[in-house]
Amino acid sequence: MEQNKRSRNNIIHDYNDNKRKKINKTTVETNCLSKEYITNLEDLSNELIYEIFEFLDCHHTFQAFYDLNQRFRNLFLHTNLLIKINISSISKSKFESYVKHIIKPHINRINSLRLSNPFTADMCLLLFPLMTNLIRLQALTLIDIEAKYIEEILNYLSSLPILSSLIIISIDSIKNPNDIYYKIFRLSALKYCQISIEMKQHSRSLSIATDKFSSIEHLIINNDISIDQLDSLLSYVPQLRRLSIGHLEESTYNRTQKNSINLTYLTSVSIELDYVSFKDFEVLVANYFHQVQILRIRVFCIIFSVNHNQTEYLNADGWQRLISTCLPNLCVFDFQHTYRILSSNDQRQAFETLINKFNSSFWIQHQWFFDFQYHDITWSNAAIFYSINPY
Known part of the structure; x- marks a missing residue:
């Protein structure tokens, strides 16, 4: 994904460079134009001026050209761009x-x-x-x-x-x-x-959609939202292909039933979990993520405790079972789990015992590898367990 992004950025950069070459590297300032620049611009053809208009933001084009002279004003007003x-x-x-x-x-x-x-x-x-x-x-x-x-x-x-x-x-x-x-x-x-x-x-959550649906294919929600609310929202977007949730919160009721919503096209999911139990997360995956190929999960906890349900996200066997059962098409598993307070030797030993199980043959066969780091901060030690992506 990052490589594609860089390639796209390179294409845009080359395109912009070509435009700059066409105008012989003439720089158009939005605040003011010296007489020297005005003289150079006057020599350019209308076609090349339109290239400049297309390259610049309309607001900046207006500031730079509209009051320059009648020719540029007419060009600005009568373009079909x-x-x-x-x-x-x-x-x-x-x-x-x-x-x-x-x-x-x-x-x-x-x-x-x-x-x-x-x-x-x-x-x-x-x-x-x-x-x-x-x-x-x-x-x-x-x-x-x-x-x-x-x-x-x-x-x-x-x-x-x-x-x-x-x-x-x-x-x-x-x-x-x-x-x-x-x-x-x-x-x-x-x-x-x-x-x-x-x-x-x-x-309160939205009512479940029954006959009116949205055409949305890429949905990003960066505000807090509960699993209950997400259930309702997803019923409106049957064409959804990519989903990103900035802060997913715990459910307010016992989520055990199978949902009838079928997200056939959903292939990419990115979620930051906020006190969502692994059990509730499993229900979410089972209900909606069967076609998902890219899964990015972020989990943040304050205190590490082997008795706390947040350590369930460090259960390698639980993840293996969930992926094998509900995520048959998964290719990219991008996972990060952060603990704000993990300071005692006993906590570190328990933490490392859990994460070492992510080195089994299942993870190696999928080419999913992981690492961890400790960070000393002002009043405690933090621990981060994260995936190393070879893709």
Whole structure:
């Protein structure tokens, strides 16, 4: 995965380099342009100017070219290029100008919109009503937005025909996230969804989906969520292929029954477990992960104790049984278990006895290898057991 990521980054880097070569390494500053740069830019063809427009963020292009002269203004206004908008720290007056000169006249060309600062109520009133007209919008990212605006935004998004990517990160807590989840699952074209919406208090789980389902294929939830809530959420996403949970919490009831939800396409799972018993985790795997090929698990505990149920995650035989029974397609097993306090010799001996069992023939045959480290910290010793990935 990391190799693919590096290859992708190299391709993007080469693509950007080629664009820079086309303009003879001319640098366009967004704040100001000296006369020397203006002279050089005036000599460039319209086609090459459009290459620059495509390379730069639309907001920066507007700042750099719109008031330069009439030629550049006309080029900016009459291009058919799709617009990617990225607005972070901006004053109200500049935002009003941007809405007037860029967003409103070219709203049918905007395919990506990223807002990454807390907006005032006045700014929201300017932008939100326009969202229903973003008919070519494919990706929307909202960073550090106030929770009170999220539901209203989602109401506007429901009419967008090709919105396939949505990222929402709230800056404060929300009272009832279930309404947010419902509205997200009703976005008809959505494929990628990343959300982080902290709750003021634990809410009830969604009702299980029966006839209305989401098209989401990649779901990332970075806020706290219980296994009970996850059960309900997964019933809405039968097309799910990749799942990532930032903080999965324990169940509030006895989870023994087999779930009827079938996630046929789910092949990649990444979860950080927070006081979830291995028994509950086994039920989760048995219910949903039969097709999973990539499994990444993070477990964090405060105190190591052989009598504590968190040591169940260091039971090599338990893992072997679970993988053999419920994860027949597993290729990548990325595992990390951290203990905050492990200081006595008896604790270390018990810890090492458990992890040494991960050296059996089962793990060797799968080419899954492990290591551990001790770390001295201010008031205790920490221990980390983790997989060494040859892939």
